[in-house]
Amino acid sequence: MQVGSQYGNLGGSQAEFLALEPYGSYGSGDPEGQPKNIGFNDGSIRRGFIRKVYLILMAQLVATFGAVSIFIFNDNVKMYALQNRWVFIVALFLMLATLLGLVCSESLRRQTPMNFIFLGGFTVAQSLLLGVSACRFAPTEVLIAVGITAAVCLALTLFAMQTKYDFTMMGGLLITLLVILLIFGLVAVFVGGSMLTLIYASVSAFLFSMYLIYDTQLMMGGGHRYSISPEEYIFAALNLYLDIINIFMDILAHNWKVGQLAEQSSVNCKLFKYAAYFQASL
16 A cells, blocks of 8 residues: 655655545555545545544644733743743653654554544644744734634635645645755754745745645545545644644744844744744654
8 A cells, every 4th residue: 555644755654645536445455556545435434534633623723822822911921931941842842752653653643542642742732832932922913823824724724625626636746845945944044134034934834825725635535636544533633733833833923023033033933943844844
């Protein structure tokens, strides 16, 4: 069986991209070794899968932006987070550890309740990272970014569900653009400059918008060429969550005042951005 992932092939460690075929059995392949997806031929299975993914995603987003609200509106929490860098560092290592477990172990992603425990740990760590980063902004800037992100993601999701264009065939192009963005980001770290930061955030927001459409169509199945196995609801929710968080961070970057861009592009924010891109590249 050919197994891949959203961001490139990693053998059996990733969610399965299954070519949609009218007949076959789940997990079976054609004579040329290409897998067939019949997990999504059953409408009830597909609807149950989508419902489960969005419920998990909603819980993640509520927890994340709830944590962000505490960081930006509670002055004591904000000052503690800004003065104690260890909170960010511990959260970063917890995020990477739980993420690697989810990405590299297919059995872990499919084993209840361990998959939910790891996803919960990842969400908590990511929420702390985002909360610490959001402390650098005024509450109104964060709220504006949240509103814009919600509107953009809703529009992109509706577009992905309704459009006749199949974005599931763009995996190779998207991973190529992601590598280019990573290289550009490394250059931006050493070169600096407000204009370069704005360009970087704009390109990143566009790329992860495309990833949101791509991941949504992979989850939807239907008439699209590729889809995620219905057993990979944790992985599907994780992909959508990362897309939305990256879009939010890039939109938030555009709310920085031009004169403060270099200063506000702190170690915390940069570590968070590259941690997120590292996740996406796995």
